[in-house]
Structure formats: structure tokens, C-alpha cells
Amino acid sequence: MARDECKALLDALNKTTACYHHLVLTVGGSADSQNLREELQKTRQKAQELAVTTCARLTVALRDRGLGVEERAEFERLWVAFSGCLDLLEADMRRALELSAAFSLHAPRRPLVRTGVAGGTAGVAARALSARSLQHEAERDFDVADLHQLERDILQVGEMIHNMEMRVNVPRWTVQARQAAGAELLSSVGPSSAGGMSVQERAGLCDWSKALAATVFSAVLLAAVALAVCVAKLS
Structure with a gap:
């Protein structure tokens, strides 16, 4: 307790x-x-x-x-x-x-404009300034x-x-400590944020993404070479 x-x-x-x-x-x-x-x-x-x-x-x-x-x-x-x-x-x-x-x-706060108004309003202004001073x-x-x-x-x-x-x-x-360093950060990136995938599954997905990127790059490169050959023959 x-x-x-x-x-x-x-x-x-x-x-x-x-x-x-x-x-x-x-x-x-x-x-x-x-x-x-x-x-x-x-x-x-x-x-x-x-x-x-x-x-x-x-x-x-x-x-x-x-x-x-x-x-x-x-x-x-x-x-x-x-x-x-x-x-x-x-x-x-x-x-x-x-x-x-x-x-x-x-x-200190001072008035920026002095109108010079006098008369009946002077008493009101004096009381207002007095209240502000208080x-x-x-x-x-x-x-x-x-x-x-x-x-x-x-x-x-x-x-x-x-x-x-x-x-x-x-x-x-x-x-x-009861937890390893950075345990809070690791817990925030848990199965819910990773779609429930294991470490091996995430590694396999990463390798597949790299292979797909390499394939796309190779296709673009071949298309550029073919276009350059066509331009050369036409010229």
C-alpha cells in the first residue's frame, strides 16, 4: 500500500x-x-x-x-x-x-496622445487614471x-x-531500470503500427521493395537506351 x-x-x-x-x-x-x-x-x-x-x-x-x-x-x-x-x-x-x-x-504605461481637453471630462479622466494607478x-x-x-x-x-x-x-x-533503454520508443512501434508483422516478415518486405525498385530502374534505363537508338537512326 x-x-x-x-x-x-x-x-x-x-x-x-x-x-x-x-x-x-x-x-x-x-x-x-x-x-x-x-x-x-x-x-x-x-x-x-x-x-x-x-x-x-x-x-x-x-x-x-x-x-x-x-x-x-x-x-x-x-x-x-x-x-x-x-x-x-x-x-x-x-x-x-x-x-x-x-x-x-x-x-510604465504612458498615454501617447494628449488632446488637451479640459472641463467636465477632466474629473472623469483623473478618476480613470487613479483607478489605473491603483x-x-x-x-x-x-x-x-x-x-x-x-x-x-x-x-x-x-x-x-x-x-x-x-x-x-x-x-x-x-x-x-526495469526496462531497457528506448523501451518506450520500441513499444510505440509495436504490432499495431507494423500491421502485426514479425521482424523476419518486415525484412522480407524490405528486400522485396528493393528488388521491385531495381526492376523498375532497369526497365526505365532500357527504355531510355532504346529511345536513344531510335533517335540516332532517324537522324
Whole structure:
């Protein structure tokens, strides 16, 4: 049950980290806005909560001396996958910090046209500018506060990675994968995509295609030679 729980937590963390990665890629683009920054903040907080819970569950499991060999090997694989996920999360958080600092939400906006209109409309314009200024102030406060919080979150994730290495010693190069390298790619090109043919059948089909191509090329070459001879006789 503990293993299934850790797998479910790790799966949720992977999805949240992937979502955060895609959101970070839009910072500074045409879709950037305060709504995006707020969504980044919520996704980052959710990823951190999942990371803390997953780390606690895996640490307790791996420090249990009563684990069997197969169970320990499975938890070690989950631990390595969790470590890689944290590394990606920390890298994306650092990238978000750089982009958010470079593309600030409270860039100054000034009117391009001054009509010089005065009178009754001046009060309306003043109230509109005042409301806009309040909105910019709110954006500025959120932007600055989120950058400071993001810096603290990066330190927290880095500290978590360091504590993981100190509490549980699971070198990544000692953990054996359950599948061979490239198994996902090979599984995607399975019998359904190959029409259910075996390797020998596909090889035979390839040889037949080569023979057909050679035959067609020979026929075209003979036709060209015959045409050249006819042209020579007619001339």
C-alpha cells in the first residue's frame, strides 16, 4: 500500500511539474499577465506540497530495515525518479525567477496622445487614471512579493535535495531500470503500427521493395537506351 501511495504521489508531482514547466515557457510572451503569474504561484506551491509529502513517504520507506530486496529496489527506483523531478522543478523555478525579473508586470504605461481637453471630462479622466494607478500598484506589489517568495522557494527546494542526499544514500548509478533503454520508443512501434508483422516478415518486405525498385530502374534505363537508338537512326 505504501508503494502504491508513493507511486500516486510521484505521478501527481510529475504532472504538476510538467504543467509548471509549460507555464514558465510563456513568461515574457504575448500571453503573459498577472493571471499567468498567479497560476505560476499556485502551481509552484502545489508542486512543493507534493514534493514534501512524497519525500517524507519515500524516506520512511527506504529507512525501513525490514524491506525485502524487491521492494527496496522498487522504492529506490521511485526515489531516483523523485530526485530527477525535483532537479527539473528547481531548474524551472530558477528560469521563472530570471524571466519574471526581466519581464516585469508593472512596466510604465504612458498615454501617447494628449488632446488637451479640459472641463467636465477632466474629473472623469483623473478618476480613470487613479483607478489605473491603483491597479498598477496592486500588480507591482504582487510582482515584487512573488519574486521574493520565489527566491525563498528555490532555497527550500535546494535544501530539500540536500537533505535527501544526507538522509537516504541511494546513488543513481546503482539503481537498475526495469526496462531497457528506448523501451518506450520500441513499444510505440509495436504490432499495431507494423500491421502485426514479425521482424523476419518486415525484412522480407524490405528486400522485396528493393528488388521491385531495381526492376523498375532497369526497365526505365532500357527504355531510355532504346529511345536513344531510335533517335540516332532517324537522324
